[in-house]
Amino acid sequence: MTEFTTIQASSRAKAGKGAARATRRAGLVPAVIYGARQDADLIALDPRIIVREMHRGGWRSRLYEIDAEGTKTHALMREVQLHPVTDAPIHVDFQRLAAGERVHVTVAITFTGEDKAPGIKRGGVLNIVRHTVEVMADPDNIPSGFEVDLSALDIHDNVRWDDLKGTQSVTPLLQIPNFVIATVAAPTTDDEQTPAAEG
CATH class of the missing domain: 2.170.120.20 (Ribosomal protein L25, C-terminal domain)
Known part of the structure; x- marks a missing residue:
């Protein structure tokens, strides 16, 4: 049976740099879930979750179940953008998984x-x-x-x-x-x- 690592997230209503900055000011990391021929979902994550996953190693092939206020999505973590000075995560891209799509x-x-x-x-x-x-x-x-x-x-x-x-x-x-x-x-x-x- 396929195992998923669950990540808790909150939904973001707005896209754009201003909304992303507001998310970071709130102490969260803006993220997007794209793919599987669906509209992108905007979410926000606790930065400690991202740091933990990166330190575990193998995060590029780990399967995630993202729980955004009850809406669950299976995805891969594709890219983590880090702050050039502090190395803190500032944005994350997830790819939504669809059955049958390799x-x-x-x-x-x-x-x-x-x-x-x-x-x-x-x-x-x-x-x-x-x-x-x-x-x-x-x-x-x-x-x-x-x-x-x-x-x-x-x-x-x-x-x-x-x-x-x-x-x-x-x-x-x-x-x-x-x-x-x-x-x-x-x-x-x-x-x-x-x-x-x-x-």
Whole structure:
């Protein structure tokens, strides 16, 4: 079952810079929900909610249920504008989800088993090529993350798209067949190290 993170919001009646400034003066962050061939909804959010979600990581693929005074909307958080000096959120864009309309999301990759990988135990270096993958997904099947097990990797081995868990219902945007996610490189040697002179 698809899990949604609920966000409480209040409705905003007016659009425009003046209305947005008034919302910020009230201590809230103006936001808009667009998409799914519907008129945009104007809402206001507690800035602490936005900061919390950004600090959790993976917010670009997290599914939200926005509760604006009883009106509930399923959406993705698309963009957060930050104040250039304070880094406080000053505006948020949400994309409304519609069943059957595939959406573009960025999904984070979780790596496990690094401590068991024989190549790393032998001094190899894990080189993560991609921490995230951009995919197209149905709103009902957006993965919260992909997982990859590194425990069998030896030096010069790699992990590819087909090795990830949780990719069954999505299509990667990268047009490279079975692209590389991570590799284990051979240990680097320090040519500057010279044997100590015998005394």
